[in-house]
Structures are given as structure tokens and as C-alpha cells.
Amino acid sequence: MTTEIYLDSNATSVVLPAAIAAATDAMGQRYGNPSSTHGTGLKAKAILDQARASAARLLGVGPGRLIFNSGATEGIQTAVLSALVALRERRDAGRAIGALLVYGATEHKAVPESLAHWNRLLGLNLTLHKLPVDGNGAHDLAALRAVADQAAMICTMAANNETGVISDLTAIEAVLNETNCNACWMVDCVQALGKLKLDLSSTRIDYAPFSGHKLHAPKGIGMLYVRAGTPFTPLIMGGGQESGQRSGTENMAGIAALGAVLAALERGDTFRTHAELCSFRARIADSLRAALPGVVFNNPFDKALPTTINFAVPGLSSRELMDVFDAAEVRVSAGSACSSSKAAPSYVLDAMGLPLWRSAGAIRLTFGPLADEATIAAACARIERCGAALRASCLIPSERTAVPHDGLLQLGVEGACSWMVLDAASRSCIVIDPLPEHTTRIEAYVRCQNYQVQAVVCTQPNAGRAQLIAALGRHYNRAADADEYGWPANAAVIAVASGAAASAITVGTQVLACVPGQAQRAYLLGVADGARLPAAAVRFAFSAQITQALRDVSTERTVLCPTRDDGNQLCSGTTSATQAITTADAQLDSAALASFLQAHPDARLIDVREPYEFAAAVAPAPAGRPALSVPLSRLAEYASTWLHEEPAPLVFYCRSGNRSMKAAQCLRRLGHPQAYSLHGGLALA
Template identity: 85%
Template structure:
């Protein structure tokens, strides 16, 4: 039984049970072609007619056209094509049509992309003009008033998909009337269906596309309204279905499902009203404020749909927030399109003039009018769990210090690495090659766990340390004299395996030794291991930190199992050994279908969750065959790898949410020589059955 809480309804919704039943009926009992004149076809046509009649009443279509299609994108294409074909005909007839194709700065990308596409193909060569919005996301009526006389077409939306901000359609219509604009007007109504009252024929809106899957109908079904008298050109020609407006045999299962949703809207007995939805949003907002200190909401609640929250948290990226919510099985989305590593700033929030940290770190939480008390209660509890996980992982402030950790932590950004060596017993820490992008994270980590940073050292001279030193404050002894690499001038010495004497810093039971290497001694390498009788034998060196050109110099002072920790890691190798395994076996990925057999065959296998600690803490504890998983995030992979290499016969099964991070871990261990390292292909998302304890 799934424990998922779905709060991404602006992207797509679950399908209403009545809609599923209607679709099944259309496919099973009333499967005829509605264009056929026999009884079986007439039964199908009745579905079509009933759904259309319901839509006509709900939307106030009047004498306008209402056709079914595949969804909003097709509707936008049809509307833009219709408008631009008419504009070209008018221009060819000598009429003045205007020179601008105006669209709101926060429109869905389908609108400007369609405008540009058909403008080019039809040879109109009109100018696309972005209409600005204010800080609340409302269209600037003043800016519209300036350009309306020159506008050939105006494209706005009823409510924004990222923020839920409701457009002032009456104000836009008034401006078009006051300026005597002849511009054709498209209004994207995708987020409005079932949430805003619409009476389209009483407005001067020419085109209004809708998409069923935003309101409990399946994907692949939508509608397009065209005002009576507005120009129209079919996008698809063929058999003349939909009264010749959109050819192709109708998607009867989709139309039947959408018809069930429209009927429920008409009856008014299925979906919650505005007051209840506002109360749900307020409860979610209160939970977010309590769990995530400093949370800022990017949408004004009094001007937005009650089903949408858009927020950001200082110091947290949208990727981190997405990950922790997903680990807790709360499905939300970033406020913008994401790459694998970081989110691009939201163009919607950028257009609203919000600072970069809010547009790049935005999260959208959206639910539908079918939401209930139990779902909101559960969501609030999960939000609290996410906040606790982030506090425990030192990502947000906490009144209680987190439990300190031992070992090695790797922080990476765009191919460069920072390293932290931690000792919980002494609360000591050494930072190696700190990057500016990691200053805030290192500072937060050190303060949260109350470490004292003994040194901040670099493998190259003149590396940027001042910013981190300033941020650490009392957690760093800035009175210790250091050279240009940050190395303390009065450090004790230790004997290396090649007989040379090297300065060293003690950290609990380990020591970090410094050795010059490279032409002109401009490079430094650092060796970390447990000394014995004032010496650091090669076999005792667990880790060596250096720039890649310096690694050859390490052969005389380290062993074959010493892990080389680079300052550059462009290929996500994390660490390496002097003679890595050249080839990666094709069996590194294990399908979830073979999971039980693998575990039965390998009762000693270690299950390793490579998600970040805050994800692991927020998740229900993964367990297969009664075996618990170990939490080893990729940032700690090098630390644990040196231990796992001592037990090469123990199989390692890595997993994460999608399988991407776990595959990197498995490949790393294979390169290091551990031949029984595997990744769960598809991760937890595709594991069947979902291997989570109830």
C-alpha cells in the first residue's frame, strides 16, 4: 500500500474514479465510432454529445465553438495558427493589423514558442513582445495600454501554473476596449477549469484552451473554445470529425472521462469550495513556516488560486528541498525546469523581480479541489518530518546541536572538490581546498556540530581561505601562524614511508601530513592516516589529497589501497587508486525484479542508501527481506570505500531514488577493485513492490 502524498496537481492530477469508470465504459461497452450511424455508434455519440453539452454550460460557450482535442498545447497551436492566418489574410488585403505579438512574461512556454513557430512559418515577421508583470505576478495594465494599439494578438493566462496568480482578465479586456485594439486575444485557461468561474461568451476572449489532466481527467484530452465570429483555421484536416474543426477519430475514452469530471463540476457534489481550499492552503503554509525557518512564499495568497503554494527557503536549493520531500513521499515540484544537479531560475519568478535565491530555489506545492482533511493532515506531518531531517543534517538552523560525525566528507561543485576531515571525539576538523561555493555549507556544518577547525589548507598556494575564516568566527583559531597554503608554521613532524620528515597535524587518532611535490614545489599533497611510533607507514595512509599532476609523487609514501582524493572530479569518480580497474562490468546494475533472488543468494550483502542524510532521515526506513539499509551518502563514499575494500567478498548493493546516484557509487567501487558492487536499476521509484516498511 502506497504512502505517497501527491501535491503536484498543477503538473497533472490523479484521475477521478468516476472518470476511470466512464473511460472503461467507453472502451468496453460503448466502444463504437461516434461517426457511425448504427446503434453502436450512436451509443458512443451520446457520450460525445453529453460531454460537450456539459462543457458548453459550464464555460458559458454560448454561440462559440467548443471542440475536443488532445490538450492545451494543441489548443494553443490551433488558436495561434487561426489568428495568424487571419492576420496574414487581412494584411494581404491591405488592412492594418499591428506589428506586435504580445504575450505575458509569465506565460507557459507553449505560448511564445507557438507564436514564434507560426510567425516564422507563415512569413508574417511580426515582433514578439513580452508583457511585463509586477512583483505579485499581475500583468502590467499600463504596459499593455502602451502597446495595445500596435498589438496584432495578445496572449495572457487565467491563472499561472507556477504561482497560481489569477490574472485580471476584466482589467485586460477594459484596456483593449479603451485603446480600441483589434488584437485577437488568447487566454490560457488550463489552471482555471474547476477553480474559477468562467462565462466565456460574455467576454471578448477569442480563444481559450483547456487540458483535462489538470483536473482529474486522463492525459491526452482537452478542449478549445473559439468565440463566435473569431477566425478559425483547423490544425488537423481529414475525416471532418468535430464538425470539421479537428479531424481524427475522437478519443472517446478521454472524452468520456472528461465528461464525468465536467458532470461532477455541474452537480457541485464532488469538489471542495474556495473557503475549504483556502483553509487547506493555510494549514500547509503554517506547517512550512514551523518546519522551515525563514521560508518565504513567492505567491500572494490573496491574489492566487487557493490550491497553489510557491516558496523558497534561505540556504536551501530547490534540489535539496525536492529530495527531502520526495524521500518523505511528498510529491512536489521545483518552480522551474531542473537539470541533474541544479535548478535553473524560474523565468516566472524572475519576471516578477524576485531575487535569484528565491527563483532558483523555488518549490511548488499544489493540490486539487478533491483534496481532503486526511491528506492535508498527513502532508503537515510529513512536512514536520522533513524539517526535522534538515535540522538533524545541519541544513537549517536548530536549537539543538546535531550528533557529530567522524570521517571524511567530500563536497563537489562543477568538477571541483572541497574536503572535510572530521573527528567526533575531539570535535576537531580540518578543511582541505575549500571552494567559495561551499563556504556557507561548511560554516553551517561546523557551527551545527560545534567543531573547532584546526586548519584550512590548500593543495595550491593563494587559494581562497579568507572568506571561510571570516565565516567560521570563533570556530577557527585565526591566531595560529600559517603559510600561503594555510599550513601551520609550527606543526609537529612525522616520518613518512620514504624516510622523509614531514610536518603533521594530529586529529584524534589520525594525522594529516604535508609534503611538497611537483616542479618548483608549487604543489602540496596531504596524507591522512593513523601514525605509529611517530611514523606514517605507507600501509597506514588511507587517503591522499592532491591536484592530479602531483599524484605520481605519492607512490613512495602511500600504498596500493590508498585512496587518491582529487581537487578536481569532473567525471564523478569521487576517489581513485594508483592502478584502477580499467573496465566496468555490464552487470553493475541489478533489476528490481531480481532483487529477492539476489538477497537470498547473498545473505551477507550490505544494502547501502546513497541518498543524502536528510533524505534518509525523512524517509520511511528502507528494508528488504527484513534487512535494514546503511546510510552512506555520496559525500561520504570515499570514507567508507577504504573500509569496504578490505572486505572484497561482501557484496554491496547501492540504491537511491532513481538509480543515478547509486550507479555512480557502484562504478566507483568497481574501479577501485571491488567486483561485487551493484546498483538497483531505477532505484526506489521503480522497485516492485516498493521496499519500504509500513
């Protein structure tokens, strides 16, 4: 039984059971070609005719055309091609055409890219003009009025896919009428189907694309409305299907499924009412406020679809929020699903003028009109679970002091690393090479766990210490003067393995020693033997590079913690150059995992997701075996321990297999031969 709660319906929706049954019937019983005139073909044609008639009634098509196609992208392409071909014909006939292809700044990327594509191929050389929106995502009507007489085509949307903001189509139409604008007008109605009342023939909308998979039909089926008398050029020519408007044998399974959804909309007995959907949104919003202090909603609820919530949380990236929600098996997205894999701010929220932290940290949570009470209640409980996990990891403010962590913590950004040496018993720590980007995170971590920072040291002189020290306030030990590297003037003296004297500072039971004889600063971390730090006792070295001086005071089991990690290797050894590791022999697929664990009862299963993901997780570990939480940020600490133990097989896993492969490769580079990654991660397990 699945524990997944799917809240990404603006990307795609679960398929209505009646739609699945209709598609199965079309494939299994009424499988004929609707262009055939025999009985089997006529049965298929009946499905097509019924679906078209239902859509025509729901959308108020009137005398306009309604063409079945593969979905919204094809519909947009067809509409743009049709309008631009008509423009070229008009221009070639010596008639005036506008100079601008106007589109809303928050349109789906398919719109401006289609405009640019056909504008170039048809040789029109018109100018693409982005129509601005206000802070609520509404089109700037004054800006539209200023360019309406120059517009050759205008593209807006009924409701935005990222924010759910509903466009004032009546006001836009009024502007077009007032300015005597004769440009073709396309309205993207993808998110409107089943959520907004549409009466297309009563408007001057020329083209309206729809996509079935946004409203509980399968992918690969959609519709395009074309107003009566509006120019039309087929995108696909061939067999003459759809009255010659869209050739290619019809996708009858998809049409049957979409027909079942449309029939359900007409009956009014399947989907939630607007009031019920608003109630669901209010409950989810309340849970977000309770779980995530400071949460800000990026869409105005009174001007948006009730099924869309777009939010951001101060101090948290969209990646962190995505990860913790996904661990709790609550499926949300960062902005548009078409671009959520790209680490970039939302262009929709940027166009609304929102600050960068909100557009870069945005999460889109969407449910469909098929949502039920049980799903919403479970979602609210999971959201609260995510909040608790983030509080325990010191990523959001907590009234309680978190359980202190022990050992070594790595923070990375764009190839550079910050390190924290933590001692839970004494509540003290040392920060090495703090990056400005990590100041807020380190300060929150120290404050949340009530640590006292003994020193902030760097491997380069004057390397950004001041910003962190100012942020730490009372949590920084200011008792001793420090040099330009942050090294305390009152540091003790200790002998290292080369016999040379080195200065050292203490954190808990360990010492951090400054390596003598180095042109650049390097540090050693280990447990001293009296006034000596033997090479075998050096667990970690912090340096920009491996030098002979470093090798003289460490062993092959010493882990190098780099100041830069451009290769995303996390850490390496101090005694040899890094070797490339092949991925094939380091991977286990889910089918092989159970037999591998049975053959290796001493194997350890290790979850490398971050602590907040581990805490929020609701699904059991793969193969039903308990797992150890070792996030990549703490891998160096655990790697050092494993290298000093009798080797046992290590099987790393994460959500997708990407992070676990990095962990397995890192351990193999360090000399641990039995490190593996679960291929495909939990997503495929």
C-alpha cells in the first residue's frame, strides 16, 4: 500500500478511475479506427463524437472548432503557426500588420518559445514583447493598452501554472475592444479546465489550448479551440483526420479517457466544489504556518485557483524543502515541473517583482478537484512532521535546544567548503574556512545547539572570518588575540610526527594542530598522546592541497578535508592522488539488494540523505533492514571511523541514487573496496 501523498497536480494529475476504464474499453473492446465505416469503426467514432460534444457543451464552443490533439504544447504551436501564417499572408498582400508578438511575462515557456520559433521560420522578423504583471501576477492593463495598436498577436493565460493566479480575461478583452486591436488572441486554458467556468464563444478569444493530463485524464491527449472565422493552418497534414485540421489516427484511448473526465464534469457528481477546495487550501495553509515559521505565500489566495499554493520559507532553499517533503512522501515541486530540475529562480515570481529568496526558494503545492478529506488531513500531518524534522536539524527556529551533534560537519557551495569540528560533551566547536554563504547556516547551527566557538580559523589569511564572528556574538570565544588566519595567540605547543613543534588548540578530547613548515596553512585533527600528536592519531587534515609536509605527519588512513571540492568528491586521502572510480561495479539494483544483504549479514545499510530527510521519512529502509543516518555533510567523520575498523560492506542509498553514488565512490577512493550505491535510490526500490 502506497504512503505517497501527491500534491503536484499542476504538473500532472492522477488518472480518474473512470478514465482508466474508458481507455481500457477503447483499447480492448472498441478498438476500431474511427475513420472506418464498418461497425467496429463506427463504435470508435461514437466515442470520439461523444467526447467532442461533451467538451463543446462544457466550454461553450458554439460555432467554433474543437480539435483533438496530443496536448497543450501542440495546441500552442498550432495556434501560433495559424496566426503567424495569416500575418505573413496579410503582409505579402500589402496590408499592414502589427510589429509586436505580445505575451504575458508569466506565460508558460512554451508560448514565447513557440512565438520565437515560428517567427523565425516564417521570416516575419517581428519583435517579441513581454507584457508585465503586477505584484499579484495580474497583467498590467495600462501596459497592454499602450501596445495594443502595435500587436500582431497577443498571448495570455486563464490561470497561471505556478501561482494559480486567475487572469482578468474580461478586462483584457475590454482593452482590446477599446483600442480596436485586431490581433489574434490566444489564451492558455490548461489550468482552467474543470476549475473555471468557460464560455468561449461569448468572448473574442481566438485560440484556447487544453491538456487532458492536468485534469485526471492521461498524458498525450488535449484539445484546441479555434473561434469561428479565425485563421487556421494545420500543424500536421496527412490522412485528413479531425476534418483535415489535425492529421494522424486519433488517440482513441486518450480521447475516451478525456471523454470520461468531461462527462464527470458535466454530471457534477465527481469533483469537489469551489467551496470545498477553498476549505482544503485553508487547512493546508494553516499547517504550513504552524510547521514552517515565517512562511510566505507567493500567490494571493483571493485571486488564485484554490488548488494552488506557492510558498517560500526564509533561510530555506527550495531544494531543502523539496527534499524534506519528498522524504515524507509528500510530492511537491519547485516552480514549474518543466524546469524544476534546474537550480534557478522562478521567472514567474521574478516577473511579479518578488525578492530573490522567494523566487529561488519557492515551492508549488497543488492538488486537483478530485482531492478528498483523508488526503488533505494526511497532508497536513505530514507537513507538521516535516516542520519537526527541520527544527530538530536547526534549519528553522525551535523553542527547544536541539540535541547537539558530535564530530565533523562539512558545508559546501560551488566547489568551496566550510568545516565545523563539533564536541557535544563540552558544547564547543571550531570553524575552519567559513564561507560568507554559510554565515547564516553556521550561526543558526551554533545558536540552536548552544555551542561555544573556540576559534574561527582559515587556511588563507583574512579569509572571511569577520562576517561570521560578528554574527556569532556571544557564542564566539573572544578571550584570545588571533593572527591573520584566526589562529589564537595563546595556543599550546605540541609535537607532531615529524618531530617538529606545532601550535594546537583543544576542542573536547581532540586537538587541532597547525602543520609546521607549510607555505600555506594546513591543520591536523586528532587525539593527542600527551604532548605529542602521532601520525596514526591524525584522523583529518584540512588543506588546499596534499604536500610532503602533510604526508610526513599523517598516514594512509588520514582523511583530507579540502578547502575546495571542485570535483564534488567530498573528501580524499592524504597519501596518494585521487583515482577515478567506475560506477558499474559500485551499484546494486533493488532486485539484487536483498540477496546481497543475505549473502553479507555484516553489511551496513546507510541513508545519506540529510538529517531532516531521515527524520521526516515515513517509508521503511530498503529490504526492511534498519539503516544508519550518515548525510554527505558528515561522511568524512564516518569514513574515518570505517577506515579504522575491520572492513564491512557499506550499502549507501538516497532518494535517487545520485548522492549515494558519491558516497560509494568517496569510500572506494579512500581505500574501502566494498562500498556500494543503491541504483535508482528509494524512487525505484
